[in-house]
Amino acid sequence: MFEARLVSCAVFKKVLEAIKELLNEASFDCSESGIQLQAMDISHVSLVSLMLKSNGFDKYRCDRNITMGMNLASMSKIFKCANNDDTVTIKAQDDADIVTFMFESKKQEKISDYEMKLMNLDQEHLGIPETDFSCVIKMPSAEFARICRDLSQFGESLVISCTKEGVRFSTNGDIGNANIKIAQTSNFDKEEESVTIDLQEPVTLTFACQYLNHFTKATPLSPQVQLSMSDNVPLVVEYVIPDLGHIRYYLAPKIEEDEN
Template identity: 75%
Template sequence: MFFNKFVRTAFLFRVANSWSFNEMACSGKQCSELTRNISYLSQDNAVALDQDLFNEYKFSVDQLMELAGLSVATAINKAFPTSSYNTALIICGPGNNGGDGLVAARHMTLFGYSVSIYYPKRTPKPLYENLLWQCENFGVKIVETLPPPNELKNQYKILVDALFGFSFKPPVRDALKPALEALTESELPVCSVDIPSGWDVEKGPASNNSLKPALLISLTAPKLCSKPEFIKNARHFLGGRFVPPELTTMFEARLLKSSILKKVLEAIKDLLTQATFDCDDNGIQLQAMDNSHVALVSLSLRADGFDKYRCDRNISMGMNLGSMSKILKCAGDKDTVTIKAQDNADTVTFVFESPNQEKVSDYEMKLMNLDLEHLGIPETEYSCTIRLPSAEFARMCRDLSQFGESIVISCTKEGVKFSASGDIGSANIKLAQTASIDKEDEAVIIEMDEPVTLTFACQYLNYFTKATSLSPQVQLSMSADVPLVVEYRIPDIGHIRYYLAPKIEEDDN
């Protein structure tokens, strides 16, 4: 299905959730700001989207056309109000673009315009015939012969270009040339429906003589020719609410158990007050220095570890972890959690569902603009790696921190020793490699190329052990003069790693 592959982008969110039109861009400075991150459809994609709307989403042509025509009339009324532009000529072509023009004619009449239609090549289908019939009954004048282009401005204040839409293939055939000439040569402001007629749907205007619309109303989604470099000073609106809101989400990650996310947050929130979650096809990454710039936290959650994961475009979401933690506290441990975001949005949504779906709650959190500070972590071969039960490590760090501010970790052939000393005395805990590994989770495994002894701040090790509930084992990797890595592998989904620089031996004098 084309939709699912392609069209979950920002602007569709706007289409689905806004009124029947949205001003996306206008002349001057605002233009580039507002259109900067918009995605544009190629001609093939526009046709495929059209088919999806009919076939997958069961819209009827008249339904879409009615909304399209209403949004065209509404945008025109906004850009060219009846107070100054009370007479309009709508030039309708043989296809659906022309049909949009016929619908717009009816609505514009109701808005107070005096509307005429030029409809030279009528397609004998009940849809168009009925629309034309309705126009006549609404008092819309039907023009059979076009006056020369230079005389149009004596009779009309604006022209509406409903001649060709996204199915146009240049060059224009002779029968419709006069209609196009009227649009390009009249010197009246032209309001183009979906595509400025005569333009290449993807490459824009063919030459300097091509139509220069004053207003463009893109329908459903802007096509490539509506990029700012082509439409220059035209005002640009997006019309039509055709897209189911569900499809407008561009990022969605779902975990059957919210407890994993809660635990992840518990494991980082004392070290970081805010952090950026970088999401792409592969999953979610977070990398940040702690508040005092001593330790580095690196979190990786793989896409395949989620029960559902979709990320149509890379996004970075800056989050306040205190706020996120408050929100996650509202989820029951057995609740399913879904994180959702729209492209370009300034909020992220957390949805919690109870196991039997009887309770569904959603929480929207404001995102933050954080400076991205990506630190390359070099691949390092470590002299020692020690794997031990995470609960054991937590307990040792807690116990030893009663003796002093630092813990010395010393890894030799005999085993690994954790020690601390201070005013009340000293403490040493020695662990030897487990002789036989019956239960992997309880094993102590030491791999050593060279003995290493390093000193670390207790406070940070204790922060790291907040991740204990994420994994039964923890791995410590050490080499002389490089940061210690404390790694917790989160089963089936990823890992959290903490990096901490060793303390330099203090000179007693």
């Protein structure tokens, strides 16, 4: 028997918004430690790794580890039927082929049940090694989303270069080029508005804008985003989901022209 209950359905809705553009379907691995999801997009260029810890739920029970393959478009249809302040309970029997989502309205006067067929997904799991990154940038998530959106108008790829002076995002395309430079700022009153750079050595990497734009769909989950970069390893874009877990996106760099 698996049962997980969240008093606010809003955060789950946001999580779905954050992954459903990259993934058509995904396996939710439920264990005593929580709900985990790891999946690559179709192109195998990016990967989503989601962790919702069991102690972040208002009620959590998982007698046996189960993997639930779900179609994310269907799941998001179901969650569209729920209000943000509804309580959501996700239920499944061991070895079940359906999952039940139950939404209870705040005053308990309305209870809706949705049953969804589960899918058998044969997904590849990647072993992600722990890495000491050359630079770790923390910045307001809305700012990062804005930069990605703005610069993606000019070119397909975004160059992120991090030095001790700051981070530079740049792109160039047919109309010309664009540059945005962000310097470190500390804002003690509002920590979520500060930009911090933890730099071991300078790094410059190029990424495809469109993936970054998909990642920034997670912006409503967290006021801050963390970008971790090292030469020759995928970029990690992490959003912490307060009290519940995190969502991490991994993105392989673009092939440099001289590599071909």
